[in-house]
Amino acid sequence: MQRQVALIKQSLFDQGYLDEQFMELEELQDDANPNFVEEVSALYFKDSARLINNIDQALERGSFDFNRLDNYMHQFKGSSTSIGASKVKTECTKFREYCRAGNAEGCLRTFHQLKKEHSTLRKKLEHYFQLARQAGPKETARRPK
Amino acid sequence: MMNPSHGRGLGSAGGSSSGRNQGGGGGGETVVEMFPSGLRVLVVDDDPTCLMILERMLMSCLYEVTKCNRAELALSLLRKNKHGFDIVISDVHMPDMDGFKLLEHVGLEMDLPVIMMSADDSKSVVLKGVTHGAVDYLIKPVRMEALKNIWQHVVRKRRSEWSVPEHSGSIEETRDRQQQQHRGGNAAISGGEDAVDDNSSSVNEGNNWRSNSRKRKDEDGEEQGDDKDEDASNLKKPRVVWSVELHQQFVAAVNQLGVEKAVPKKILELMNVPGLTRENVASHLQKYRIYLRRLGGVSQHQGNLNNSFMTGQDASFAPLSTLNGFDLQALAVTGQLPAQSLAQLQAAGLGRPTMVSKSGLPVSSIVDERSIFSFDNSKTRFGEGLGHHHGQQQPQQQPQMNLLHGVPTGLQQQLPMGNRMSIQQQIAAVRAGHSVQNSGMLMQSLPRGPPPMLTSSQSSIRQPMLSNRIPERSGFSGRNNIPESSRVLPTGYTNHLTTQHSSSSLAYNNFQTELPVNSFPLASAPGLSAVPVRKTNSYQEEVNSSEAGFATPSYDMFTTRQNDWDLRSIGIAFDSHQDAESAAFSNSEAYSSSSMSRNNNTTVAATEHVRNHQQQPHPGMVPHHQVYADGNSGSVRVKSERVAADSAAMAFHEQYSNQEDLMSALLKQEGIAPVDGEFDFDAYSIDNIPV
Numbered sequence: 001m002q003r004q005v006a007l008i009k010q011s012l013f014d015q016g017y018l019d020e021q022f023m024e025l026e027e028l029q030d031d032a033n034p035n036f037v038e039e040v041s042a043l044y045f046k047d048s049a050r051l052i053n054n055i056d057q058a059l060e061r062g063s064f065d066f067n068r069l070d071n072y073m074h075q076f077k078g079s080s081t082s083i084g085a086s087k088v089k090t091e092c093t094k095f096r097e098y099c100r101a102g103n104a105e106g107c108l109r110t111f112h113q114l115k116k117e118h119s120t121l122r123k124k125l126e127h128y129f130q131l132a133r134q135a136g137p138k139e140t141a142r143r144p145k
Numbered sequence: 146m147m148n149p150s151h152g153r154g155l156g157s158a159g160g161s162s163s164g165r166n167q168g169g170g171g172g173g174e175t176v177v178e179m180f181p182s183g184l185r186v187l188v189v190d191d192d193p194t195c196l197m198i199l200e201r202m203l204m205s206c207l208y209e210v211t212k213c214n215r216a217e218l219a220l221s222l223l224r225k226n227k228h229g230f231d232i233v234i235s236d237v238h239m240p241d242m243d244g245f246k247l248l249e250h251v252g253l254e255m256d257l258p259v260i261m262m263s264a265d266d267s268k269s270v271v272l273k274g275v276t277h278g279a280v281d282y283l284i285k286p287v288r289m290e291a292l293k294n295i296w297q298h299v300v301r302k303r304r305s306e307w308s309v310p311e312h313s314g315s316i317e318e319t320r321d322r323q324q325q326q327h328r329g330g331n332a333a334i335s336g337g338e339d340a341v342d343d344n345s346s347s348v349n350e351g352n353n354w355r356s357n358s359r360k361r362k363d364e365d366g367e368e369q370g371d372d373k374d375e376d377a378s379n380l381k382k383p384r385v386v387w388s389v390e391l392h393q394q395f396v397a398a399v400n401q402l403g404v405e406k407a408v409p410k411k412i413l414e415l416m417n418v419p420g421l422t423r424e425n426v427a428s429h430l431q432k433y434r435i436y437l438r439r440l441g442g443v444s445q446h447q448g449n450l451n452n453s454f455m456t457g458q459d460a461s462f463a464p465l466s467t468l469n470g471f472d473l474q475a476l477a478v479t480g481q482l483p484a485q486s487l488a489q490l491q492a493a494g495l496g497r498p499t500m501v502s503k504s505g506l507p508v509s510s511i512v513d514e515r516s517i518f519s520f521d522n523s524k525t526r527f528g529e530g531l532g533h534h535h536g537q538q539q540p541q542q543q544p545q546m547n548l549l550h551g552v553p554t555g556l557q558q559q560l561p562m563g564n565r566m567s568i569q570q571q572i573a574a575v576r577a578g579h580s581v582q583n584s585g586m587l588m589q590s591l592p593r594g595p596p597p598m599l600t601s602s603q604s605s606i607r608q609p610m611l612s613n614r615i616p617e618r619s620g621f622s623g624r625n626n627i628p629e630s631s632r633v634l635p636t637g638y639t640n641h642l643t644t645q646h647s648s649s650s651l652a653y654n655n656f657q658t659e660l661p662v663n664s665f666p667l668a669s670a671p672g673l674s675a676v677p678v679r680k681t682n683s684y685q686e687e688v689n690s691s692e693a694g695f696a697t698p699s700y701d702m703f704t705t706r707q708n709d710w711d712l713r714s715i716g717i718a719f720d721s722h723q724d725a726e727s728a729a730f731s732n733s734e735a736y737s738s739s740s741m742s743r744n745n746n747t748t749v750a751a752t753e754h755v756r757n758h759q760q761q762p763h764p765g766m767v768p769h770h771q772v773y774a775d776g777n778s779g780s781v782r783v784k785s786e787r788v789a790a791d792s793a794a795m796a797f798h799e800q801y802s803n804q805e806d807l808m809s810a811l812l813k814q815e816g817i818a819p820v821d822g823e824f825d826f827d828a829y830s831i832d833n834i835p836v
Contacts, residue, residue, distance in 0.1 A: 021286040021288075024286075024288055024289060025198060025201075027289070028198075028201045028202060028205055028289075033201065036201060039197070040194060040197055040198055040201075043193055043194050043197055044194040047192070047193050047194055048194075071238070074238055074264060074265065075191070075192060075238065077264050078192050078195060078236075078238075078263070078264035078285050079192045079193075079194040079195060081264055081285050081286040082192070082194055082195045082198050082285055082286045082287070083194055083198070083286075084286070
């Protein structure tokens with residue numbers, strides 16, 4: 001089971017969904033904080049959902065306040081990078097570029113893509129964590145007391 | 146955090162924190178031992194994900210973490226528990242408050258190191274972080290490695306503050322010493338740290354003060370700032386290192402008070418940094434004023450003044466005046482400055498011509514003082530000098546700045562009385578970073594007697610300041626009186642010098658004291674201030690007499706003054722007087738003190754040297770050197786001054802460079818020789834550029 005979990009994780013990295021930052025987070029996980037990474041992920045998704053909502057509303061309004069959008073996206077990018085959500089981060093960067101260029105169309109397109117990536121990652125991670133929990137503490141975590 | 150460092154002298158307010166760091170007082174070594182575990186970090190970020198991750202990371206580093214997702218909340222936390230944190234990490238983009246604003250607040254109010262972080266890695270933002278005083282800038286995603294080493298910032302900051310606290314801490318020691326000295330010299334210009342006021346008062350005491358001041362200066366100087374240069378001499382009081390945070394705090398205080406009205410005393414109170422003495426603030430203020438002036442495109446009146454000063458006695462004063470003038474003018478302008486303020490301003494002005502606006506006050510006060518002091522002559526001159534320089538108070542600062550620089554050195558030598566001024570001026574000049582100018586000025590003036598007044602601005606500034614100082618500044622007292630007249634002298638220097646010198650000297654001295662604060666190598670300034678009014682009026686008298694002869698009197702003065710003055714120390718000797726005042730000058734004072742003590746002879750020598758140089762030792766530079774060179778072995782920055790008078794002058798500049806305070810750096814960049822390295826403003830450096 002653990003191997004399976006490991007494989008899934010590896011594929012996430014390989015596919016570029018996650019980057020080294022995620023590994024950093026994993027290193028922070030230990031006996032005292034066995035579910036740290038999962039907790040952080042949950043927090044991230046909760047918070048980013050809120051951000052996405054805000055951006056959605058802003059875009060729907062039609063009035064493209066690029067500054068505001070850029071601000072939102074900056075925040076979004078910050079948390080995405082912190083958690084190592086690589087693809088999401090890429091989309092964020094693109095979005096911001098469009099914002100700076102004042103390209104509303106580009107913003108919309110990118111945002112759509114971003115949402116897609118975001119939800120994909122979310123699913124994958126949820127699956128991953130679920131398995132990981134089932135598999136029991138990872139070898140790394142299973143340190144002799 | 147700061148406490149621990151300050152704790153040393155301060156009584157370890159940071160005792161609690163020091164536990165970690167070093168138990169306060171220790172020096173940096175102790176701190177290192179304790180670090181980094183237990184480091185108390187406050188993390189501020191509106192992003193909960195980041196916050197959580199950072200918290201986890203910091204905890205793995207064995208730090209004590211406090212999370213905060215709102216800047217306002219963070220500030221209140223910090224305020225409630227001033228010494229409860231060692232370092233702050235803050236995000237740049239936050240909804241309720243800009244990260245940089247928080248950074249400024251923290252730096253100002255708590256003087257804690259702040260690390261900025263952001264996903265934004267654009268150079269402009271990073272630069273902004275630096276200019277606002279952040280000790281570091283992390284790009285998100287933040288990695289563990291980056292966080293592991295944040296303790297270095299705490300140590301670094303503590304170290305720089307130790308210099309200050311050293312004052313404080315050592316203030317006590319110094320104070321004792323000083324007291325002893327005082328007793329002996331009575332106005333031992335309290336090493337700046339302990340009590341700025343103490344210094345001033347003691348200084349004013351008069352003859353003794355000179356010696357005392359000198360001593361104090363040494364003590365203070367040493368304590369104050371990092372004697373970068375001075376370490377060697379170590380007599381000076383430690384220099385206060387004006388870290389970015391400290392500077393931010395300072396700037397905030399200044400802005401709060403209003404540049405014009407900002408007096409070291411009030412600034413000190415506002416800043417509420419343990420271990421920081423009024424002298425420190427004063428000298429820093431001086432530098433800052435110079436800097437501002439520079440920014441404001443201060444006409445180089447002062448420069449001119451300085452030059453003029455250099456040439457003639459008046460010139461010598463001028464420099465001083467200029468420096469002082471600016472400050473003084475600022476004071477004068479504000480008119481509001483009560484004598485005290487003036488004094489303070491003067492002190493500040495001495496150190497900082499830049500603070501024109503603030504100095505405006507001083508100026509006015511000085512002006513007022515003048516009347517009090519009987520500067521009358523100086524006043525006018527001063528005003529002139531100042532006027533030129535100041536024009537408006539600060540913008541013109543620059544000219545003055547130079548003066549100050551030059552003044553200290555130049556002045557010191559010359560006037561025994563004038564020296565006072567000169568010393569002060571010098572100090573101021575030195576401080577101002579004009580270094581050269583003043584020195585030049587001073588040099589010239591030295592013979593003249595009243596310091597050539599720091600390159601005009603300085604001198605002028607000084608004077609007013611001095612005058613003010615004198616009255617209030619206990620330490621400066623000597624100076625204040627004179628400041629006006631003596632320093633300002635730029636124009637009528639010669640004549641004035643005599644008379645002015647007294648006043649200027651006083652003023653000078655006052656300035657000096659003030660100057661020292663800054664890290665001005667006061668040594669040079671001391672020359673100016675050395676004349677230290679501290680001695681308070683007694684000096685003036687001396688000066689006056691000496692003034693008559695200026696050229697010679699200065700020497701006489703020095704010798705007589707010798708109390709503390711090691712005029713040799715360069716102008717600083719004057720500063721010694723100033724010590725009281727210029728606790729801040731400490732640097733310069735240190736020089737002066739050292740020099741003073743040393744030298745009566747040296748001073749004379751210095752003066753002579755100066756005299757020779759007088760005429761223009763090198764614009765501004767020389768004077769300083771001279772002054773310093775002679776007497777000072779001055780731990781105080783005067784270093785350059787110490788350089789053999791002529792060479793000293795040159796050396797002076799160099800020395801300043803060493804000092805590398807932020808101010809100095811800034812000023813240097815600006816083209817103004819940094820007075821003292823006391824200012825360690827990184828920020829300044831940056832600012833210089835644009836300027």
